[in-house]
Amino acid sequence: MNSLPIDGERLQRQIDELAAISAAPAPVVTRVLFSEADLRAREYVKGLCREVGLAIREDAVGNVFIRWEGKDEKLPAVATGSHIDAIPNAGRYDGVVGVLGAIEAIRALQQSGFKPQRSIELIIFTAEEPTRFGIGCLGSRLLAGALSLEKAASLRDPEGKSLEELRDQAGYGGLDMKQVRLAPKTYSAFVELHIEQGPLLEKENIPIGVVEKIAAPSTLRVQLTGVGGHAGAVLMPERHDAMLAGAEIALAVELAALKSGSPDTVGTTGVFRIEPGAVNSVPCRAWLEIDLRDTQLPTRDAALEKIEKSVAEICQRRGIAFVLERLNVDAPAICDQALVGRVLESGDELGLKVKKMISRAYHDSLFMAQICPTTMIFIPCRGGVSHRPDEYSSPEQIKNGVAVLASTLAKLASKV
Amino acid sequence: MNSLPIDGERLQRQIDELAAISAAPAPVVTRVLFSEADLRAREYVKGLCREVGLAIREDAVGNVFIRWEGKDEKLPAVATGSHIDAIPNAGRYDGVVGVLGAIEAIRALQQSGFKPQRSIELIIFTAEEPTRFGIGCLGSRLLAGALSLEKAASLRDPEGKSLEELRDQAGYGGLDMKQVRLAPKTYSAFVELHIEQGPLLEKENIPIGVVEKIAAPSTLRVQLTGVGGHAGAVLMPERHDAMLAGAEIALAVELAALKSGSPDTVGTTGVFRIEPGAVNSVPCRAWLEIDLRDTQLPTRDAALEKIEKSVAEICQRRGIAFVLERLNVDAPAICDQALVGRVLESGDELGLKVKKMISRAYHDSLFMAQICPTTMIFIPCRGGVSHRPDEYSSPEQIKNGVAVLASTLAKLASKV
Structure with a gap:
């Protein structure tokens, strides 16, 4: 496998071409679920897959499955994949490396003459980013049965549009949502290639990480209703200012994360509209949306309760009506040790050092881990920066990741 | 003058028709400067003026002057007027009563056979509301020479569009901005009819207020730049979250207003975008926009300084870069006692009790007071509510205000 013909230049060119498909001018990448940019990006990637001669299937929520048929098509397939949607003002690597990198891995394996025993599937997951509906990993949650169809049907974007309406507009309306959930044993394994989105690999100068655990995420939505009025005429003691309640809540989120007792608790009020x-x-x-995560469930859950108590206390004191929703409260994922072992072996064979890590960011792997053995391959990104236009991994770093992914997929697709 | 034929039903119908010209569905009124709704509303009001046979002039920034020629056209005219722009999610009376009410007053005076010695002019001021450019009373500031043409040319809306660009799109591009400032002694007096936007007249069951003083307004804009990043990956101690700095600043504004030592200090962070x-x-x-006002200049200015110090302290502690601009810092206006006397007389003659008041909200009168004797006539509004869809004054309350305005204009236009 050392001699796989991975073409890093072609891959970089594709990454750059995909980055140009954005709702905002370069270097910003913005591709919100089912926006015009998201739909064009899907077409771009499907075009690349057709070039490689792969079969394409799509489901009702817009997950895309790209299949390289194995010799024994009845065996559960080996899966890889990631996402191509991007939050507003994002960069070009998050998600994309795991999609375009997987196509390059498959192309290199094909060129090397490798014939998989198990089929290999690349999944492009719908809406890993929570921008539109406030809930992340929409596609993988539904694949894994971790989100009910009732809950999915009740989702509304900030403009009040439903998932039904939007998937219909995007051309997925004719497909059945009941078919999205995968049958048991569809996949024998899932491996996701991704930039680290943290600083550790770069700091320690290690080219590859393998993920043993994914932090437990949760998301709250808080809607506050006070009393408006003229800024000149309503005297201070008579006010019920919804924004000021929101400001106190955002600071309470910060405090709950800082004082959780765990250095790994992170709390963010990323949405704040008035x-x-x-x-x-x-x-x-x-309208606030709050993201709270931790590698440990007890400290995460304690911080969550503290925030919820703060919301109630602040709103009562200020005379503000509130609706608090737990959009998602997920457990951490434990990765499969046998798979972790395959990634370690691949690194060894390629002469690339591999560090065992936890993922603080969550990914579609969090939900794939509920239905099959799962792990992730990380590559360094400059300064640990992600979700920003200056997000960066070098062509060499990406090529290393693709080599380890290709080698790992080959091992997994050869075994029966 | 007791028998002026004021038609309250017609006036109410016009108020309702104008309210239907809005960027948002009823009962909400939203008419932002030079939006499609604002332009349609201007056409609607100009149409009413043409019906009454009045001459219309417009200036380069969109102020509209509607003139009823007096017997001696060389004498400085008597002016009245207000605005028809409305903040997002507003109601139908703020500004509008002083424009449509003035047309009804002129119509009634015409029908009564009154012939003015001085001309009477109705001014519809451009952008009394600061929604688009963060600065209120744009039209009257420029009329009074209280805003330089350089400052006006530097104004940008949230999308980065300049006043030049927008007034050009609105059809005012061919007119010369240098002609906007009024020549000295253009007007002998200015009287603005307006809803109180406060609760006092309603509470005391008094139909008319006459304004002796307008509170001193000021507006700050604060732009904060921190460091973005992935909400899962950036640990709490490493963060420079611009929103949290904004949250602290908003709470500091509240505190500065509460602790100013004056019950009349009001501070509002009405714009908060991230x-x-x-x-x-x-x-x-x-991006924050802060409104701070007071009836007394010393307490207002002390609170302003306190807020500015807080911004610097909070941003330094959190490692946030900031740009703080004083968009406007205005003195209070002292109204003309002779004009106040004319309003009191008119109330007496009409059997309507008149209360002397201060205006906490500011108005175009604040700037008209810089170039001619000025006062305002207030009418009650339900619960003191304004800048909300449920803003309300009854047809009877509005008719009383129009009667006092008409009577006062007649006195002022008769005298030489």
Whole structure:
């Protein structure tokens, strides 16, 4: 496997071409679920897969399955994949490396003459990013049965549009949502290639990470309703300013994360919108979305409860009505030790040092781990930066990741 | 003057028709400067003026002057007027009562056979509301020479569009901005009819207020730049979250207003936007607009300084870069006692009790007071509510205000 013909230049060119498909001008990448940019990006990637001669299937929520048929098509397939949607003001590597890198891995394996015993499937997951509906990993949650169809049907974007309406507009309306959940034993394994989104590999100058555990994520949505009015006329003691309640809540989120007792607890109020949003009007409504994660469930859950208590206390004191929703509260994922072993072997064979790690960011792997043995391959990214236009991994770093992925897929697809 | 034929039903119908010209569905009124709704509303009001046979002039920034020629056209005219733009999620009376009410007052005076010695002008001021450019009373500031043409040319809306660009699109591009500032002694007096936007007249069951003083307004804009990143990957102690700095600043504004030593100090952070605004991304930028007012200049200015110190302290502690701009810092306006006397007389003659008041909200009158004797006529509004869809004054309350305005204009236009 040392001599796999991986073409790092071609891959970099594809990464750059895909980055140009964005709702915002370069270097910013913005591709929100089912936006015009997301739909064009899907077409771009499907075009690459057709070039390699792979079969394409799509499901009702827009997950895309690209299959290289194995000699024994009845065996559960080996899966890899990631996502191509991007939050507003993002960069070009998050998710994309695991999709375009997998196509390059498959192409290199094909060129090397390798014939898989098990089929190999690349999955492009719908809406790993929670931008549109406030819930991340929409596609993989549904594949794994971790999100009910009732809950999915109740999702609304900030403009009030439903998932049904949007998937219909995107051309997925004719497909059956009941078919999205995968049958048991569809896959024998899932391996996702991804940039680290943290600084450790770069700091320690190690080219490859293998993930043993994915941190436990949770998301809250808080809707606050106070009383608006003229900024000049309503005296301070008479106010019920929804924005100020939101400001206190955001600071309470920070405090709960800082004082959780675990250095790994992170809390972020990433969405903070107010109405009417005019300088001379007391804000009557605020909408917050809060992301809280931890590698340990007990400290995460304690911080979550502390935040929920703070919301109630702040709103009562300020005379603000609130609706608090737990959009998702997920457990951490434990990766499969046999798979971790395959990645370690591949690194060894390629002369690439591999570090065992936890993933603080969550990924579709969190949900794939619920239905098959799963692990992730990490590559370094500059400064640990992600979700920003200056996100960067070098062509060499990406090529190393693709080599380890290809080698690992080959091992997994050869075994019966 | 007791028998002026004021048609309250017609006026109410016009108020309702104008309210239907809105960027948002009823009962919400949203008419932002030079939006499609604002332009349609201007056409609607100009149409009413043409019906009454009045001459219309417009200036380069979109102020509209509607003139009823007096017998001696060389005398400085008597002016009245207000605005028809509305903040997002507003109601139908703020500004509108002073424009449509003035047309009804002129119509009633015409029908009564009154012939003015001085001309009477109705001014519809451009952008009393600061929604688009963060600065209120744009039209009257420029009329009074209280805003330089350089400052006006530097204004940008949230999308980065300049005043030049927008007034050009709105059809005012062919007119000369240098002609906007009024020549000295253009007007002998200015009287603005307006809803109180406060609760006092309603509480005391008094139909008319006359304004002796307008509170001193000021507006700050704060732009915060921190460091973005992935909400899962950037640990808490490493963060420079622009939104959290904004949250602390908003709470500092509240505190500065509460602790100013004056019960009349009001501080509002009415604009609070963040980027990228994704739940799983640490906010890298925040944009705040702060409104601070007081009836007394010393307490207002002390609170302003306290807020500015807080911004610097919070940003230094959190490692956030900031740009703080004073968009406007205005003195209070002292109204003309002779004009106040004319309003009191008019109330007496009409059997309507008149209360002397201060205006906490600011108005175009604040700037008209810099170039001619000025006062305002207030009418009650339900619960003191304004800048909300449930803003309300009854047809009877509005008719009383129009009667006092008409009577006062007649007195002022008769005298030489």
